[in-house]
Amino acid sequence: MMILFDIKADLYGPPSNEREDSDAFQARLAVSAVFDQVEPLQAQLARIVSFREPMQRLGELAKVFDELRKFAMQVSDLARVLESMHNFQDRLRPVPNQFAPLEALDKKLKRLCASFAEHLSELADAIGPAVTLQDQLAHLASAFEPAKVLREEFLGLAQSFASGSPAMSDGRIRRLHRATRRR
Template sequence: MILFDIKADLYGPPSNEREDSNAFRARLAVSAVFDQVEPLQAQLARMASFREPMQRLGELAKVFDELRKFAMQLSDLARVFESRHNFQDRLRPVPNQFAPLEALDEKLKRLCASFAEHLSELADALGPAVMLQDQLAYLASAFEPAKVLHDEFSELAQSFALASPAMPDGRNTASSLTNSHG
């Protein structure tokens, strides 16, 4: 509502005309209905302030593309180690007869153990990202009604705009209410 509308609401309509009085009562009735929504509008505005941090999180998520490439390279390496492991199993009886193969076998075991340890650490480091994903999925489902409510309120606003008579100053009631409460 603009300042002169508030003054008119507080002190009554400027003239004693019945039409102005009805407009005054209509504004008060609509205002009373939407006053209870004002705290919710403040909370919705607060939600909008989270948009920028969410965009930054989205940019941070690009690190997963690089990790995906790294995982694919490690997968290729694991296939190489798998064939090496099969070869090693076939040669189990040979190390007793060929000492250098035993040293190589031991080095490969340590290398595999080191890879396993570092991959476990990497998987553990991704734990918070997985928890964040779960929370975001929950929030996304919790905010799903916002789309439906947005569409419903938009349709209702249009139906009121189409059904409302023009005000004496040339504005229609729905647009003046949107301007006064938006």
């Protein structure tokens, strides 16, 4: 019933003693009408919070790269050993024709190197989706860059309106305009 009375007062004008309350109500309606267009955007912005937890889990998953870095160092050490074995193998190439047991060693070393290369390729392929995700996250981070600027500008505007002086400097207007154009 009170809501109908407020609407009636808004439409027909309140009695003279309720004029200030009505003015405040009309001001709220006017401001509300301006910000109504932002409501769908606010719902989308609220959804951003729901992505915080999955992002934290991704951060935890990224710790796998610390272990992979340690493994890469071990592989690098092993590669140095295999490189010296490969050099030794190159020097022995002419000899297997004269000494048959070295031919078997040569074949084993070739299989070892081929298997090593195959496993390294598989590991590199397994890391591929993480690289793609990194690229997507970098793109996403740049897409959210205007959020910082807009937040600062809106907070500044809110403070200036809260202090009772809604006048904005030309610089603040230009910065807000640039921030909104970056999107």
